[in-house]
Amino acid sequence: MPWDTARTRERLLEAGSRQFAATGFAGTSVADIGRDSGVNKERLYAYFGSKREFFDHVLAYRLDGLLDDLDVPGTGPEAVGAWAGLLWDRYVADPDIARLLAWEGLELDGPAAAAHRTSACAEVTRRLQDVLPTADEQAARHLLLSVITLVTGAWTLSGLAALVTPADDRNDRRAATVRHAVVLARAVQTP
Amino acid sequence: MPWDTARTRERLLEAGSRQFAATGFAGTSVADIGRDSGVNKERLYAYFGSKREFFDHVLAYRLDGLLDDLDVPGTGPEAVGAWAGLLWDRYVADPDIARLLAWEGLELDGPAAAAHRTSACAEVTRRLQDVLPTADEQAARHLLLSVITLVTGAWTLSGLAALVTPADDRNDRRAATVRHAVVLARAVQTP
């Protein structure tokens, strides 16, 4: 049976993603990751140096590229709403991503893989300006930040929804979030 | 020297608030709380039972009542923006609150002290309907949830702001958040 070191690395990163998303950096033990991955934890130190460096690798592995293949479909404010819906559905398909974003914000000083992610955000900002021709860059950036915050917050500040909208389910909130994204986009378009 | 058990309890809760806000439930040790409070950690078990129960007490101690003395000043959509600014300024005065909200969402299944906080949110919802007469309850609830999410997210998803609006500071984002709250309120008022 031949070795597949790339696969071993990947199994560690996948298990790390699951465990860190569930219980955060401090709440996850290296032994947990070894158990979940089926890989001896010593490999983690050989490949990634330390638990902390491994955390950075996991965040980069899962968060870098999050926005890259997320297109803004169509034009006008409705396209921004649709984009918010796409981001929401990505979290539905993989809820770990939203939680990793939240742990990153709480447990780290700054974002991981900042260089590429910053330019990816700038890219989406430009697309928003295409879609909303009268929007200046500053306004488009804050629009983007608010939309990402609304969508991500629905997954990471989940207790708030239970308090404020106790009768509603996820889909109700999805619809409201898309609607709010459209409203914010419309306001940017016509100042 | 007489005893002051209420004060001892309070010192534990204050230290727990600081420590849990900084590093979360899993990232805080009971010894940290003992050190920070100047109280022997055995007292924590005597008063609160376990680390986990103590965490619930700390969350209730700091989060219950958060919205109680936060008035919606004036009328119309601008009042909602002003309310968002008041909430923001409360986080400025005490950033621990925003972080505790985030840890609660990530590390707990549901909100602490749910009963009173739910009714406090319903209260604010009613105030929003006073201020925006044409808003139905459902819309007012989602407006409130979005505003709280935007303000709280600015403190807990702080890495996002560094990526999306790297040139801006806190006050720029405060202004944008207030503006967005007004826009959302205006849309609710005139559907």
Added chain:
DNA sequence: CTAGGGTCCAACCGATCAGTTGGTATATGG
């Protein structure tokens, strides 16, 4: 074929974890 380096793992290390215990100091009821 074999020497040497990389892959992998069980077992181990000191430190730290949540939680407890035994004992002392302080209050209070009679």
Added chain:
DNA sequence: CCATATACCAACTGATCGGTTGGACCCTAG
């Protein structure tokens, strides 16, 4: 003034933490 209950703390316990080590196994260069 004494008995008892409570507040308090230093020191302890077994378990688990992040990280390391010694050696077995596998692959490739010469």
